[in-house]
Amino acid sequence: MSEPVALSRATALDNNPRSRGPRLRGGARNLSPWTEYAIRRGGGVLLSLAILVVVTFFMVPLIPGDPAVAVAGADATSEQIDAIRHSLGLNDPLWLRFLNYVGDLATGNLGNSFAYSTSVTTIIATKLPYTAELALLGITAVLLISIPAGMSVGILTRGNRRKWLDVAFGMVTGFFQAVPQYVLATILVVLFAITWRILPAAGAATLTALILPVVGLSVGPICSISRVVRRETSTVLEQDYLRTARGWRLPALRLYARHTLPNLLTTALTLAGLILSGMLGGAIIIENVFNWPGVGKEIVTAIVNKDYPVIQGIILVLGFLAIVLNLLVDVILGLIDPRTLGGKRSNG
Amino acid sequence: MNTARSVLSASAVAAALLLTSCTTGTTPSAGGSTGPSTDTVRTALNSDPTTFNAAKANAKDDYEVARFLYDTVVRRDADGKFVGGLATDWSATPTEASLTIRSDATCADGTAITPSIVAQSLNYFADPATKNNFGKLVFGPGQPTITADDAAGKVNIKLAQPWSELVGGLTLAQTGIICPAGLADLDGLAKGSVPAAFSGPYTLTKASHGVTYEMTLRSDYKAWPKYAKALDGVPAKTVKLFPGVNKTTVANQLLTSEMDVSDIAPADTQRFDGNKDYTVSTVPFAGIFVLFNQRPGSPFTDPALRKAVAQVVNQQAFNAAAYAGKGIAYNSIVAPTVACALPDNSKLTKEDTAAAKAVLEGKSFKMVGTTSIGPNGAGSTYLQEALRAAGATLDLKLVDNGTWATMTQTKPETWDLTIQGDANFVGTVAASLTRIAGVPTEKGGRNIGGAENAEVLADISTAQNASDNAARCAAYTDAQTSILADNDIVPLVGEPQIVVQRAGFSIQAPSGIVDYGTLRITK
Known part of the structure; x- marks a missing residue:
């Protein structure tokens, strides 16, 4: 079936929240939404720092x-x-x-380490790339798996169809979400490194050494975000504009990729930003189990050594990264849905 | 918009891949496939070395790397006897020593190691301005006079006071000879960035904090110690040290052939039981004993209370709680492998719970314990429970090592008793006795217990003036008997250092002290 004529489509899709365009606040001040946003967030960033x-x-x-x-x-x-x-x-x-x-x-x-004959900057510059590598690969895996998985289940179970799939999905993701990271990581080592000997148990000497830590780090967030995406997909699919779009028999790819996905990305990306910040600062367990030389291990050692400059330096850098990441996520959300520039999100 | 999203997604993936190229290598995995070539040994460190300046080394990892990088004048053989390092010959009395320095030893930059260079390095080690923790244990009280006679090839040492254990002290890795280039650049020396500073068989070729340290064998090195029985195998061309690895992770890596030689935790030893691909050696790393605060005002100035605590302690129960039963039984304040240690446990206070209960019932004590003795401080928890069973109340503060050291060494009012871990790297009775005799820590000494213990000090002095082993050991026996009779300490066990060696790799532990300079590839 062909798409409706342009006029009808424009009228119908006016109900699509994304197509409404930005609701400009403070328009009387003649500032563009982005300028106003930059001023507001810039001040917030400085205060946070x-x-x-x-x-x-x-x-x-x-x-x-x-x-x-x-x-x-x-x-x-x-x-x-x-x-x-x-x-x-x-x-x-x-x-x-x-x-x-x-x-x-x-x-x-950032000063010099009390315990080691080296500067804090050197320590962070040596170790942050390891943590960042793990976190970026982890969040990439999370987004690449959880969004398609959550959307697929949401689409397949739309309108209470395939109830069994919904229940199974909920159980499996709930289970893996609940498994503590150290348990999952230990199981991964026992199975893949010690029993089957197909992957290294620990260290950062080889590319394959990345696989188990990334899996250990990502499984929980994948389950969390895919559950959220599934729920968001169900909600979005019930919106009037999508019912209308389905009524026009839009191709599935266009329907889901163009009209559904952007409307559930705001929640997923907001969560992903928080998870990425957490991964950067909180991969301590994974780093310990897999002997991954990141900043998580370093800060624990620094606390034990009372190495104030290292503790302060790492917290400062991780905090700064968290602020920047949050800002980045908000900017991305602003690009996807300009209404968020006013501090509101789509889909109410 | 779609373009922006694509760019952002691609950027995230590209950043991760870029970081991957910066961090991880691309060599094949060791897990189940190809390991490194057999000219490399991989081992773990507890944490990063705090310094590469041997003279300022004060942690286990510092000594470990110092052994690779610096030669000492004397070494210990497998049976504990002294063998030549940089010295080919030596003679010593309680007040002086003379060392003949070998003529073929060189620094890593090719500079010949002369007696002057040796004397210069030892003077730097002994200098109070260097502020190392071991000078007094090597040279005894006071400042030694160290001179060189290059023409005769000799270094002469005159001690300020009699100290008959000088030669043993000179086997310590901390006395490793630092070449002139290192002494001329102390900042670089500490960072390990002065290759010409090294006198030992290896140079530091890579130092990445928290990631890896790499030592490379010097091709021009000739000054290997002449052990009575030559060591099997060959030295590794490359030694890779990985800092800060969790001990259970180390066990995993040994089992998957990603690590070759390393320490493991006592609880992991059963994973290697009966596996003929691994050799497991256990040596006492640190003596563990109950130490009483005997400063005025502490309840343990009362000998009856100290005896009662000794009567409730069961070494085996402590060993099971703290070290999975792998701790080494102690008869005294030092390991049975230390020269002049008591030969049996006959001097220990016998267990007598009923008698202890009569004394301890209703009493309350303050204890500070470190979480590093047993899993999460299980050793201290054992003592708390043993005293509770005897009717006493123990207010236990379990803290990390740094906090524990702060409290025991600088805040004597905060504790009545503690469990002390005493790493005796010098391997002498005196080194441990000074924990409970002499100048207290708050006045600049090593005595954590706080009581002066004049009788023990007199015995140490007698031992240091002795010119033969029999007289020295007689004095040390008296001192050990005295502290056990007074229950100044209650010996528990030796914290085990459990070293696992994969088939094809070996390491020696002369006199119960693991010597990383003896690391060899035997396959």
Whole structure:
């Protein structure tokens, strides 16, 4: 069946939330939505960064224990410990240390590790790519699997069709979502590395070493997002504009890819942004099980060592990345659905 | 819009792939396929080395890498006897020593290692400004005078006070000889970025913090120690060290041939039981004992209370709780492998729960314990439960190592007793006795217990003045008997260092101390 004439289609698709165009707020000020958005979010980013710097600096010294003792080692004398404390600047008043810290940050200097003979920047620059690699591959896998899977199930079960599929999908995704990461990771190692010997158990020496950590990291989020996508698909498919589109017998690909997918992407991408931020900062378990040399392991070691500059540096960088990622997701959402520039999302 | 989305998606994938090329390698997987060539040994470190400056090494991983990079003047043989390293010959009295330095040893840049270079390095090690933790254990109290006679090929050491264990101290990796280029650039030395600083068989060719460290065998190196029985196999051309690997993950990697030699956790040893492709060696890494705070005001200034605690402790139960039964039985404050250690457990206070209960009933104590003794601090939890069964209440604070060290060394008011882990790298009785005798930690000493223990100090002094082993051991026996009679400590077990070697690889542990310089490929 051919598509309806242009006039009818335009009228009918006016009900498609995406086709309405941006609802401009503050139009009287004659600023474009993007300019207004940039100003608003730019201020938010700066405020978030300022809070991050202050909180990070004052929170870290609350960790119990004396960094100088940790650095000095078990056989150090109190004289040596005092000398180390002095050389680390720990005898200075907190406000002075804060001023020095902010001054260093302004010049891009994150300081030197208390425990190791190296700069914090070097440590982060060495380890962040590993974590970023894992997280980016993980989120790519999550999006590539969960969106098609969730949409497919949503489409196949539309209008209470194939009830069994809906139940099975819910059970399987619910189960894998509930399995703790360390359990899943251990099972993966036992099966694929120790029993079948087809993949490395740990390390980052080879490309194949990426497979198990990425799987371990992605399974939970895949289940979460695919469940959300399934639910969103069901909702979107019940919208009037899609009923109309189906009535016109639009080709399936056009129907789902052009008119359905964009309307469920806002939720999926918002979630994916949060999950990616979490993966960057919270892949500690996966990094430990697979000996993946990322920042998650580093921050745990730094906390144990009372290595304040490393802890502060990693939190700061991860926090900054989380802020940037959230901003990026919002920009993408703005591109997909310009109404979100005003702080609202589509589909109500 | 569609174009924008496509670009964004493609960018994410491209970024991940780009990072992949920056991080992971492209060599074939070891898992079930090709491993590295047999000229490479892969091993794990507990964490990153804190420094590559041997003289400032103060953690296990520091000593481990120092053994690859720096030669010491003397080494230990498999039976614990001394063999030559950079020195071909030596003579020592309690107050001085003379070392004859071999003439064929060179630094990594080809500079000949002369007696002057050796003396310069040892002077740097002994210098209080270096602020290392081991100078006093090697040279004893006071500042030694170390001079070189290049014409005679000798280094002469004069001690400030008698210290008969100087030669043993000079086997420590921390006394490794640092070549002049390293001493001229101390920052670079600490970072490992001065190849010419190295006097040992390997140079550091790759250092990626938290990822991997790579040592490469020097082709011009000749100064191998002459052990009584030559070691089987050949040294690896490349040694790869992976820092911060979880011990259970290490066990996985050993089983999948991704790791060749490494320490594992006691609970993982059963995974290797009966597997003839692996050799498992267990040595005592650190002595574990109950240590009492005997400073004025602490309840454990009362000897009856210390004895009662000793009476409730069961070594086997502690061993099962903390080390899956793999700990090594201790008869005293040092491992049975240490020279002059007590030969049996006859001096230990016998278990007597009923007698202990009569003393401990209703008493309350403060304990600080580290989570590193047993899984999640199970060793301290065992003691808490043992005392609870005897009617006492133990307010246990389980903290990480750094916090524990802070509390025990600088805040004596926060604890009455603790479980001490004592890594005795020098391998002498004196090194452990100074934990409970002499100057307390808050006054700059090593004595964590806080009581001066003059009798023990006198025994240590007698031992250090002794010119023969029999006299030295007699004094040390007296000291050990005295601390056990007074229950200054309650020996538990030795924390096991369990080293697994895959078929084709070997490593030695002379005198119960794993020596990474003896790592060999035997296949």
